[in-house]
Amino acid sequence: MRKYRSLIIALILLLATGGIGYYLYRLERQRQTELTESSHQNLNAEASALSKGASPSLSVKLHLYNPGRVDPKSDFLYVQERSIFETDDKVLKARQIVNEVLKSRPLFSDKATLRQIYLLDDGTAIVDLSDQAAKELTGGITSEMAAVLSITRSLRANIQEIKQVRFLVGGQQTDTFAGHVSIQQPFR
């Protein structure tokens, strides 16, 4: 046994190094898997929440653009009731409300989508719309105000916690919504 002592020590060291390396590798793989699963869970949560009921059952009041109007202070929006899937999650509720507003034709094009909504503790909702939602609006200032105000008022009317709405376009903070109306400040 003694004559093989060096050999045994060397082998043990080799195995130990290999073992540590393999453990670190597995640790990193596991971390990556957890990150991926976490993002999948979020999407799955939304899907399962939306499919709880057999059909949409929660009534919400949407503030939609009143065609022909140009002055935001004068009957610019009208109220319409719609049904969405019931959910306790405010973000999911907000998503459904905005998605319903984005169905307004011809104000928004069919390529207009909601990228993400974030709800901050101070009552600010950050609505991140796709580039097409802004760039393919049919019209000028009237359309931009209609888009911004209908989303803002619809969210505020149905989710108490939302006090103001900030807009992002394509994930970016921009000076204007589609070239005219400033969105540097939040809307109420």
Add this chain to the structure above:
Amino acid sequence: MAKPGTYRLAGALFFLLAVIPLIIAYSALNANADDDLQIWIGEKKSSVDSRSNQGKTYFELRDLVEILHLGFQENENEATVSGPRGQLRLTGNRPLVRFKDEYILLNQVVWRRKEKEWYVSEDFLQKALPMILSQKLERQGTLSYRMFPFEQNRVQVEVTNFPDHVRLTFTQTQNAPIKIQEFQDSIRVGFGDYLVVPALPNVKPDSRIVKGLQFDTTEIYGGFRIDKGQNYYNFREYPSDRPTRKVVDLYAPPLAAHTVPEVTPQPPPEPTPPVPQPGGGTTPEPVPVYKPRQFGNLITVDPGHGGEDYGVHPSQEDLEKNYTLRIAERIEARLRSTAYRGTLTRNQDTDPAAAQRSAMANYYQSRCYLSIHLGGAPAKDARGPVVYVHTYGGQESEAHDSGSGEKSLTPWDMGQKPFAAQSRQLGTLIQAELNSVFGTENHVVEVPLAQLAPVTSPAVLIEAGFLTNSDDQGKLATGEFQDRIAVAIVKAIQRFLD
């Protein structure tokens, strides 16, 4: 004491575990020593012989010339390499390569080993060769290059002459990074690694500020050279909404502007002599009052949109940007018969950034600012003129107020705040005049408008009818109706300012 066999075994293990990796690492580090350089053209790979000289690696120039189909001439200690786009002149034992009137500095000297045997360093391929090639030579990895056909970048230059500055607008077809470098006598504009195809302007720049504008072939892939005139003072480059465009304003010194009506500033008051005090001291001299130079009764008129920004466009023939320019030009023409003068933020089919348009109004200390647009709405029955003024209400203001009474800089987007009431007044007058023209009863609308927020004078945005309404569209298509709009706006301005 261990047996000899144990030591042999330990030695063998040590060799396996320590020495072999060292050998491998050493080989990897020295993999490039005396390795040839590879050039790929399409699927064909060619090698350029390498040779070591004083510890540095060189590559045979004749191989490069042959592979890249270049011309080569030698004259004793000088060599000329000719390509489709020019010639490079090399001198033995010098690190400088000459291209036209420019010198390119290499990391190593050019090595003339003997007659007709020249060697160059690798950075010759990166810095000098691209100047004369008609294709792009791109480094793929260690000692590996590939030839690519150039992507062309058509760059159009537009010149706009203003009273005190020259505006150059560069519009490119690619998204190349636009680099501007100032030299003693010139400013160079480069466009990344696309082959520039220039489209020079028909309008000549004001020669007092810009002596010349030419296509610069000394840039590797082409660029532009702006020669400074004797009245040149400084330049400013403006970011654009699109990466395909860059605006450069070249200025004369501030006192050089003379074509815009100017009010001669009052001389500062004579300092009063110090009054001797009973105690023997004196009162301090009053500080002379500085009066900023004024441009006179200038009104800034902004034709909305332009260039690639069509604005509202119900069809390819009806583009908002064209209407706004025509109406703005008519407003400027009408202003000439009044005590006021108009200046446009654009007089061509260009698209200055919103901040530039606002900045122009502020720079000229305009009496008022009008941004001309046409409306568009999802519903076709929205019609008539609508005048907009900026509002800070309905949004939470995040502007900071020092509150201490100290003078402080005004945040950019708060410039309009002191003028809100005047803007509403101006807007109301213009709305009333335009309603008479259109036969409508629309009202002034207050919305947060990014373009008006920074303006430090009464400012309105006018939508002179809706292009999405067939009735308005039919009227707007006629010059006569556009003129009526201009007359109405000028009348309202006079009522406001007089």
